[in-house]
Amino acid sequence: MNSRIPQSVIFVSREDDPGVLSLAAQFLCASGGCGDCYDCRHAHSGTHPDLKIISVPDGKAEIPVDSVRTMIRDASEYPAVSQASVFLIQNSDCLNASAQNALLKIIEEPPDYCRFILQTESPGRLLPTVRSRCAMLRGQGADLAAKTAQPNEKLAIELAALCAGGKKADMLALSYELEKLPRGEIAAFIALVREKAAELLVRRVIKNSDCAKLAALLASCDECDELLSGGTGTRHIAARLSVM
Numbered sequence: 480m481n482s483r484i485p486q487s488v489i490f491v492s493r494e495d496d497p498g499v500l501s502l503a504a505q506f507l508c509a510s511g512g513c514g515d516c517y518d519c520r521h522a523h524s525g526t527h528p529d530l531k532i533i534s535v536p537d538g539k540a541e542i543p544v545d546s547v548r549t550m551i552r553d554a555s556e557y558p559a560v561s562q563a564s565v566f567l568i569q570n571s572d573c574l575n576a577s578a579q580n581a582l583l584k585i586i587e588e589p590p591d592y593c594r595f596i597l598q599t600e601s602p603g604r605l606l607p608t609v610r611s612r613c614a615m616l617r618g619q620g621a622d623l624a625a626k627t628a629q630p631n632e633k634l635a636i637e638l639a640a641l642c643a644g645g646k647k648a649d650m651l652a653l654s655y656e657l658e659k660l661p662r663g664e665i666a667a668f669i670a671l672v673r674e675k676a677a678e679l680l681v682r683r684v685i686k687n688s689d690c691a692k693l694a695a696l697l698a699s700c701d702e703c704d705e706l707l708s709g710g711t712g713t714r715h716i717a718a719r720l721s722v723m
């Protein structure tokens with residue numbers, strides 16, 4: 480598996496978004512989520528023995544640290560029937576501060592077979608240290624966030640999508656747009672491209688699709704950070720980012 484792919488995913492959606500359990504099925508199913516096998520059927524119904532669901536206890540407002548400690552104990556055991564142990568934390572923004580800190584340890588160095596899905600409607604309420612160790616995916620209910628994306632974010636989403644599979648003419652047009660970015664916004668833009676490319680890459684790895692171009696884009700981002708600090712012009716950086 481690609482070493483850049485985090486085993487932990489923040490899934491921005493409502494609690495009942497079917498995409499959450501679909502993602503769990505993709506992790507559990509040996510065919511990446513065929514929809515038909517034992518793993519998929521039981522993941523979709525939330526009854527898979529290797530899918531552990533952590534949620535806010537009845538009558539409580541937050542997820543206590545004890546729930547995370549139990550999860551860490553469970554994570555030390557191999558999956559019972561499938562290739563992965565998936566831990567789904569519903570409304571993960573309700574993890575209290577000590578629970579999030581306990582979580583950090585396991586998502587920093589998880590056992591190979593473990594996958595963590597942190598479902599939340601408000602990713603901003605998770606600690607930055609937790610967010611930085613996870614890839615972010617958005618479910619259907621999170622379209623609002625995409626619609627309110629800032630112009631540079633839209634540009635970054637478009638760039639990653641074109642790189643993954645678009646027309647050369649569209650990429651050329653985008654490249655001209657990039658050249659117009661103010662110098663002071665380039666570093667933040669490269670960070671956005673890295674985030675959006677990583678997001679797409681996770682989706683592709685899950686589906687066993689080709690990842691080479693997105694991996695190359697991530698490498699370009701690292702290179703462009705260096706070029707930028709070395710004083711290279713915006714035009715060259717735009718050209719380096721918009722290859723496909």
Ligand SMILES: [Zn+2]
Pocket residue numbers: 508509510511512513514515516517518519520
């Ligand atoms: Zn399946």
